Amino acid sequence: QVQVVESGGGSVQAGASLSLSCTVSGLNFDDYALAWFRQVPGKEREGVSCISWSGGSTYYADSVKGRFTISRLNRNNTLFLQMNSLIAEDTAMYYCAAALTDRGAFMYHYCSDAGLWNYWGQGTQVTVSS
Numbered sequence: 001q002v003q004v005v006e007s008g009g010g011s012v013q014a015g016a017s018l019s020l021s022c023t024v025s026g027l028n029f030d031d032y033a034l035a036w037f038r039q040v041p042g043k044e045r046e047g048v049s050c051i052s053w054s055g056g057s058t059y060y061a062d063s064v065k066g067r068f069t070i071s072r073l074n075r076n077n078t079l080f081l082q083m084n085s086l087i088a089e090d091t092a093m094y095y096c097a098a099a100l101t102d103r104g105a106f107m108y109h110y111c112s113d114a115g116l117w118n119y120w121g122q123g124t125q126v127t128v129s130s
Contacts, residue, residue, distance in 0.1 A: 001026050002026035003023075003025045004022060004098060004119050004121035004122075005023050005096075005122075006021070006094065006096045006123060006124040007020070007021050007022075007124060008124060009094060009125045009126045010126065011128075011129065012129075014128055016128075017082070017083060017084045017085075018086065018126060019081070019083070020036065020081040020083065020096075020126075021079070021080055022034070022080075022081075022096030022121060024078075027098065027119070029077040030053065031053055031100060032053055032098040032100055032101075033050060033098070033100075034050070035050040035096070035110065035111060035117060036079075036096060037094070037095045037097060037117075038090075038092035038093065038126075039092055045114045047111030047112055047113075048060070048064055048068065049061065049070040049081060050110050050111040051070045051071070055072050058107060059107035059110075059111045063089070064083075067083065067084050067085045068083050070082075083126070087128060087130070088129065089128075091126060092125075092126060093124070093125050093126075094123060094125075094126050095121055095122075095123045096120070097114070097117035097120050098117065099118050100118060
């Protein structure tokens with residue numbers, strides 16, 4: 001059974017940093033693209049950042065480009081999201097997701113559609129106060 005577990009959320013002041021982690025078990029981690037999505041009540045789930053199965057291709061939403069960094073450590077089945085210079089608009093529930101993609105898949109395409117992702121975690125809350 002596939003399990004996706006996020007951790008690292010919390011409440012911080014604007015300008016602070018947070019690091020999210022996501023461990024995935026029950027699948028061949030190396031074969032899967034991974035992603036961070038976020039959602040606020042009343043809005044659709046938004047792709048924040050995605051990383052290909054190899055780690056060689058990444059995508060960032062314009063709203064987080066230059067502030068967030070996605071990475072993966074395959075030997076530990078773990079995905080990370082380093083979030084710097086947080087702003088109030090980053091407040092959301094953050095979800096980790098995994099998808100089995102074609103080797104040449106474009107992360108922009110996958111980050112744009114939450115429906116393409118096969119497995120999801122329960123989410124971790126990030127709250128940024130201004």
